Amino acid sequence: xxxxxxxxxxxxxxxxxxxxxxxxxxxxxxxxxxxxxxxxxxxxxxxxxxxxxxxxxxxxxxxxxxxxxxxxxxxxxxxxxxxxxxxxxxxxxxxxxxxxxxxxxxxxxxxxxxxxxxxxxxxxxxxxxxxxxxxxxxxxxxxxxxxxxxxxxxxxxxxxxxxxxxxxxxxxxxxxxxxxxxxxxxxxxxxxxxxxxxxxxxxxxxxxxxxxxxxxxxxxxxxxxxxxxxxxxxxxxxxxxxxxxxxxxxxxxxxxxxxxxxxxxxxxxxxxxxxxxxx
Numbered sequence: 001x002x003x004x005x006x007x008x009x010x011x012x013x014x015x016x017x018x019x020x021x022x023x024x025x026x027x028x029x030x031x032x033x034x035x036x037x038x039x040x041x042x043x044x045x046x047x048x049x050x051x052x053x054x055x056x057x058x059x060x061x062x063x064x065x066x067x068x069x070x071x072x073x074x075x076x077x078x079x080x081x082x083x084x085x086x087x088x089x090x091x092x093x094x095x096x097x098x099x100x101x102x103x104x105x106x107x108x109x110x111x112x113x114x115x116x117x118x119x120x121x122x123x124x125x126x127x128x129x130x131x132x133x134x135x136x137x138x139x140x141x142x143x144x145x146x147x148x149x150x151x152x153x154x155x156x157x158x159x160x161x162x163x164x165x166x167x168x169x170x171x172x173x174x175x176x177x178x179x180x181x182x183x184x185x186x187x188x189x190x191x192x193x194x195x196x197x198x199x200x201x202x203x204x205x206x207x208x209x210x211x212x213x214x215x216x217x218x219x220x221x222x223x224x225x226x227x228x229x230x231x232x233x234x235x236x237x238x239x240x241x242x243x244x245x246x247x248x249x250x251x252x253x254x255x256x257x258x259x260x261x262x263x264x265x266x267x268x269x270x271x272x273x274x275x276x277x278x279x
Contacts, residue, residue, distance in 0.1 A: 023092050024279045030086020030119065031274035033079050037062050037122075038213070039267030045243050045260035049253040057260075058141040058239035059122065063129055073130055080127035087123055089279060090116035141238025149224065150233035159228045162236075166224030173218025180210025189276045202276070205269040212262020216242055 040062035044055050055061040066075050093112035097104030152162050179185070185206045191199055220242045227235035237245065246256040 023089055026085030027089035027277070027279040028085075028274040029082040030084075030089055031270045031277060033082030034086060035267040035270030035274070036066075036079060036082075037267070038209075038263050038270060040065055041239070042260045042262070042264030042267060045263060046257060048244060049247055049256040049260055052247075052253075056141070056240040057243045059125075060141060061240065063126055067129070076126060076130035080123050080130055083119055083123035083126060087116055087119040090119060142241045143238070145220075145224075145236045145238040145241075146233050149227050149236035153228070153231060153233055159231060161228075163225055163228035166221045166226075166228060169221030169224060170218045171221075173214045173216070173221055175214070176217060177211045177214025180207050180214060183207055185210065188278050189273065190278060191276070193276060202269065202272045205265045205272065208262050209264075209266025209269045212259050213266050216259065216263070219245070 037059055041057055041059070044057040044061050044065065047055075048057055055065060063076065063079075066072050066079065069075065090112045094109050094116055098108050098112065149162055152158050152165075155161060183203055183206065186203060189202070191202075194202060216239065220237060220239065223235055223237040223242065223245075227233055243256060243259065246259055247253045249255050
């Protein structure tokens with residue numbers, strides 16, 4: 001009995017520590033870092049919309065943009081550490097559950113584990129770039145997408161694998177967009193602490209920014225499906241090529257500009273989440 005009580009007490013202490021101030025601070029730093037990445041991608045996309053040139057509009061382009069600025073390397077170290085904080089928070093959610101009702105459901109913990117892997121990889125690539133590995137962090141998402149697709153298509157059943165992966169990305173993008181339009185993110189924010197005006201602005205940024213982000217993901221997934229159907233890796237597109245595709249629609253560069261502003265809005269929303277998100 002005593003041993004069981006001690007074990008339960010130990011688990012309780014670990015759980016409290018995992019959800020304590022340190023992890024909360026790491027999560028808020030992570031939201032700041034995520035906001036920086038999306039805001040810069042939005043700026044780069046806007047530059048492409050109006051000039052047709054500029055750097056690559058993806059995470060690699062954002063990292064390279066920071067590196068070119070004064071004190072770029074220290075800023076990249078800070079960004080990588082902030083994103084590592086996001087990964088740490090997701091690790092806590094995967095291990096102990098999310099904040100709020102139903103946060104310990106297996107599905108939510110599995111999603112947290114997936115986000116842990118993603119942000120862990122992003123943080124590692126940014127920190128590697130800051131440490132001098134210029135081949136890491138700033139690589140083209142387009143080339144990576146084509147290379148991965150080509151390898152997968154060469155496997156037995158590769159077309160099905162790529163097609164299913166593309167369908168998953170499309171579904172994820174639509175899920176992100178729909179949830180943003182329904183403003184389900186509001187349940188994770190301390191809305192009561194905001195003034196009415198700030199509440200309206202934050203809600204709009206989350207809706208508009210989240211919808212733009214979801215559309216980009218869904219479109220990229222659609223290109224992966226096309227690559228699978230036609231068995232052509234070149235049809236797969238990373239974020240940069242996906243964004244440039246919007247400029248080639250009948251709406252012209254204005255559609256890309258709208259998406260770019262949406263990504264910038266999501267960046268600002270991420271900064272608001274750093275302040276008001278329940279973690």
